[in-house]
Amino acid sequence: MFKKLSVLGLLLAIALGGFAATVPLAVAQDDGIVFGVILVGPKDDHGWSEAHYTAGQHIEETVPGARMIALESLNSADRPETTLDQVVEDMVNQGAELILTTSADFEVDTTNVAALYPDVTFISVSGDDALWGIATDNLGNFMGQMEYGKMIAGCAAALKTQTGSIAYLGPLIDPETTRLVNSTYLGARYCYENYRGLNPDDLKFQVRWIGFWFNIPGVTLDPTEVVNGFFDGGTDVVISGIDTTEGIVVAGQRAAQGQAVWAIPYDFEGGCAEAPDICLGVPYFHWAPLYLQTVQQVLDGTWEPSWIWAGPDWDDINNPETTTVGFVYGNGLTDEEKATLDEFIAGLAAGAKGEEGGLNLYTGPLAFQDGSIYLDDGEVATEKQIWFAAANADEAATPDAVNPPQLLAGIEGASQ
Secondary structure (H helix, E strand, O other): OOOOOOHHHOOOOOOOHHHOOOOOOOOOOOOOOEEEEEOOOOOOOOOHHHHHHHHHHHHHHHOOOOEEEEEOOOOOOOOOOOOHHHHHHHHHHOOOOEEEEOOHHHHHHHHHHHOOOOOOEEEEOOOOHHHHOOOOOOEEEEEEOHHHHHHHHHHHHHHHOOOOEEEEEEOOOOHHHHHHHHHHHHHHHHHHHHOOOOOHHHOEEEEEEOOOOOOOOOOOOOHHHHHHHHHHOOOOEEEEOOOOOHHHHHHHHHHHOOOOOEEEOOEOOOHHHHOHHHEOEEEEEOOHHHHHHHHHHHHHOOOOOOEEEEOOOOOOOOOOOOOOEEEEEOOOOOHHHHHHHHHHHHHHHHHHOOOOOOOOOOEOOEEEOOOOEEEOOOOEOOHHHHHHOOOOOOOOOOHHHOOOOOOEOOOEOOOO
């Protein structure tokens, strides 16, 4: 069975401020490439795995002669006897020159297996070996700056809630997921105060973790039961952080019974399709630009290991040619709410570009749940402080020396 990872060995997410990296979606010209894509879930999950599979299909359609070898649902429930090294060996035997492992659950195993195949390029999506300078010469990392997408989601929820209660359906607890919950909360607080004119301390924001990226009966909490519990407890907007669609499905069922509830799905551009009328929008990953950039570099021999935190194209966050993170508005938003979100996104864009008056929500004073200081008054978080949701990330010599990630003060739910 594949290895279980330590909390701080997990993810590669997304940066803020001036760290966005827009990748142009050009067309590579070469004789072709065989590349492997290893998915933690089904290729049609309408979430994380489907977004990666779709990017691989785009490479096949765009790069002459490119061929994808995809393996879906590599996890302890669906493939309990299959290890990452077995999958990689099979892909290499089929001619793979590039292999992308697309889950934090694969990070440690990817690092170990990459050392066995020095002539094959590996990308550990959401990993951070290259950030710390401990990657092998054939291993790199990339991720999208979903913090921005989650800030927009939090803002949309704050604009819509009538009960003042927002809930977040969380997967497992690690630096990435903690970071994304924090980002959602910061967006919600800002918009509740600055656009609704309400006291942000009165906003209830809770998270409940199911234990993995999707439901595994008998192992995780049932996300359907969790979401119903949110609504039964007075929440009227649920924001999903898991790879599958239970959040919006349950919201749609409750709305069909006459309840005034809304949902924000995750990961996949078409996520609103399950219940479009009560969907406030979806923050999604668009992996094709990063996939294509990597393929081009491997083909022309210019690829080098790097850690890429790729952001939205702030000129058009939904431009499929250039953006890595986008946000599609849902039918549940009014025209006025959409206009307000446009203003909020413009502020985030200005902040990301370093423009005067722009928004950078990772600015102190901010504290963690245990009362410790995250950011002093006026202090702006660094990449590593955001990445690990820890105040000491810049001082740590290794990733294992970083303090465990924490949720921000004001969020209800477990940090560990």
